[in-house]
Amino acid sequence: SMVAAVAALLFAGLIYIKTMSELDTMTTTSREALVLFAENVEGVNDSLTSMKAALDTQKTLVGQNETLINELVGLRDIISRSNETMMSGIQSTSTNISESNELLASSITNGIAGELGSQTSRMIKELEALSAANAKAISEMSKTVADTKNFDRLMTNQKDIVKLLGKLSNQNTDIQRLFKERDNRVSYP
Numbered sequence: 001s002m003v004a005a006v007a008a009l010l011f012a013g014l015i016y017i018k019t020m021s022e023l024d025t026m027t028t029t030s031r032e033a034l035v036l037f038a039e040n041v042e043g044v045n046d047s048l049t050s051m052k053a054a055l056d057t058q059k060t061l062v063g064q065n066e067t068l069i070n071e072l073v074g075l076r077d078i079i080s081r082s083n084e085t086m087m088s089g090i091q092s093t094s095t096n097i098s099e100s101n102e103l104l105a106s107s108i109t110n111g112i113a114g115e116l117g118s119q120t121s122r123m124i125k126e127l128e129a130l131s132a133a134n135a136k137a138i139s140e141m142s143k144t145v146a147d148t149k150n151f152d153r154l155m156t157n158q159k160d161i162v163k164l165l166g167k168l169s170n171q172n173t174d175i176q177r178l179f180k181e182r183d184n185r186v187s188y189p
Contacts, residue, residue, distance in 0.1 A: 126167065127165050130161070131161050134161065135158065
């Protein structure tokens with residue numbers, strides 16, 4: 001039984017030594033883990049400090065962004081009002097230009113038509129007077145002139161003058177019609 005007690009003691013001693021060795025290994029490992037943890041805590045603290053600085057910077061940037069947004073909204077309102085003012089001014093100016101162009105075109109058209117009409121009337125009167133004078137001269141010549149060739153030539157000239165008067169009258173009518181059509185189609189530059 002002594003042998004059993006010595007064997008038990010040896011066995012207990014062996015277990016004790018083995019346990020102490022494992023405990024020493026665990027203590028060393030725990031110490032190393034504690035050192036690593038402490039280093040990591042310092043790294044985490046540094047990261048937290050950096051993150052706090054970044055958050056402060058971000059708060060500042062958010063404030064600046066809000067200020068910029070408010071200023072941009074104000075600027076947009078100013079631009080919108082300026083555009084509205086400019087558009088109303090352009091519309092007013094365009095209306096005034098349109099009205100003045102219409103008046104100018106009407107007065108020019110009426111002036112030209114009146115002038116052409118009066119010139120044509122004057123020419124017709126002059127040609128009629130010339131035709132009457134020719135007719136009178138022909139009738140006087142027919143009494144005094146025995147030469148039928150001259151008489152025939154004068155009659156041909158008289159007929160040509162009458163044809164030209166007819167053409168001139170037609171041209172006058174065409175010109176008046178063109179001016180009336182043009183009055184209905186006034187275009188603006």
